[in-house]
Amino acid sequence: MSRPGLPKFFADLTSWYAIEALAVGHALGLRSALMQGPGTVAEIARRAGVDERSTATWLAALTAAGYATHDKGVFGADPDQFPFLAGTIPGVDSVALLDFVLAMGVRVPAVIEVLQTGQDPAPDLFGNEFSEAVGRVNAPLYVESLIADWLAADAKLMSALVAGVEVVDLGCGDGTAVRLMAKAFPDSKFVGVDRDAVALSRARDSVPANSSFQDSLPATFDAVTILDSLHHFSDPNALLAEIRTGLRPGGVLVIAETAYVGDVDADADSPFGTIGLACALLYCDVEGRRSGVPPPIAPQDGGVALRRALSEAGFRIGATHDGAGGFRVYFARP
Numbered sequence: 001m002s003r004p005g006l007p008k009f010f011a012d013l014t015s016w017y018a019i020e021a022l023a024v025g026h027a028l029g030l031r032s033a034l035m036q037g038p039g040t041v042a043e044i045a046r047r048a049g050v051d052e053r054s055t056a057t058w059l060a061a062l063t064a065a066g067y068a069t070h071d072k073g074v075f076g077a078d079p080d081q082f083p084f085l086a087g088t089i090p091g092v093d094s095v096a097l098l099d100f101v102l103a104m105g106v107r108v109p110a111v112i113e114v115l116q117t118g119q120d121p122a123p124d125l126f127g128n129e130f131s132e133a134v135g136r137v138n139a140p141l142y143v144e145s146l147i148a149d150w151l152a153a154d155a156k157l158m159s160a161l162v163a164g165v166e167v168v169d170l171g172c173g174d175g176t177a178v179r180l181m182a183k184a185f186p187d188s189k190f191v192g193v194d195r196d197a198v199a200l201s202r203a204r205d206s207v208p209a210n211s212s213f214q215d216s217l218p219a220t221f222d223a224v225t226i227l228d229s230l231h232h233f234s235d236p237n238a239l240l241a242e243i244r245t246g247l248r249p250g251g252v253l254v255i256a257e258t259a260y261v262g263d264v265d266a267d268a269d270s271p272f273g274t275i276g277l278a279c280a281l282l283y284c285d286v287e288g289r290r291s292g293v294p295p296p297i298a299p300q301d302g303g304v305a306l307r308r309a310l311s312e313a314g315f316r317i318g319a320t321h322d323g324a325g326g327f328r329v330y331f332a333r334p
């Protein structure tokens with residue numbers, strides 16, 4: 001529900017409470033109960049197995065936030081917001097985003113401690129249900145755009161994938177990208193690599209015949225993809241050098257990173273600027289901090305540090321493609 005004239009701070013606070021209420025209701029099963037169709041407080045409470053008083057407060061809060069409708073004691077999902085509540089918007093998993101909000105919330109005290117003390121984050125700080133939510137957040141974008149938009153921007157790479165090459169997806173997480181590429185290019189072989197054992201075990205739940213998952217780079221390969229991950233890698237220069245060594249002649253390194261302009265004012269105007277930058281503060285810039293090694297390469301400078309690191313590792317960036325989802329895709333070759 002819009003609140004014309006509300007000072008910005010209170011409008012932002014209102015949005016935060018709306019998302020928190022949605023996320024808590026999602027965790028309690030109230031979101032699913034509301035999705036089942038209109039009902040009274042008692043009916044929706046029964047569907048979710050939540051007490052009536054909390055259900056009534058939740059439904060009132062959702063009505064105030066504009067996600068639910070109310071008519072004479074009967075509540076329903078607002079028709080305009082139904083796709084967001086149900087997570088059925090093409091290219092965006094809004095329900096995964098609610099899980100992300102819940103998983104981030106419990107980690108905020110540990111993140112503040114890392115930022116306050118400068119200590120390394122615990123290796124599992126963003127593990128388990130957090131990495132699972134991250135995988136689900138990116139999955140719809142990859143289904144729609146990884147091959148048709150991002151990879152399609154490099155005709156030479158596409159021909160190689162069709163003909164059959166060996167590809168590593170580094171920082172593969174749950175393996176969504178590996179599975180999509182393995183299906184699209186049956187004559188190529190794919191190895192998903194991630195340091196997170198829990199993500200790898202989820203990836204191994206479904207392994208196409210032409211792919212596998214492991215925790216370190218193989219010795220040689222024809223192509224490497226690093227999708228929304230390089231900015232999490234501690235000691236990225238060592239990793240890029242290792243990739244350069246393992247890349248066979250004619251090979252290519254594909255890196256997808258958020259397409260920041262690198263100018264504070266221009267990036268402030270981006271519709272996803274606040275989400276991306278606050279997420280960098282709370283998660284991306286924290287995860288890869290390790291004392292004694294160079295920090296991850298953050299994309300917030302518009303790609304300046306990434307270009308320098310690629311050049312130092314012996315790569316030349318042939319082209320970049322500003323693709324779907326607000327990502328810039330770099331195609332780098334030795």
Ligand SMILES: C[S@@+](CC[C@H](N)C(=O)[O-])C[C@H]1O[C@@H](n2cnc3c(N)ncnc32)[C@H](O)[C@@H]1O
Pocket residue numbers: 131134135138139170171172173174193194195196199226227228229232233234288
């Ligand atoms: C934001 S997630 C992206 C996962 C996946 N590529 C996606 O887009 O859904 C970053 C991933 O990088 C992994 N990662 C971080 N540092 C790594 C390293 N040094 N080697 C391999 N994987 C790493 C994390 O475990 C995590 O799965």
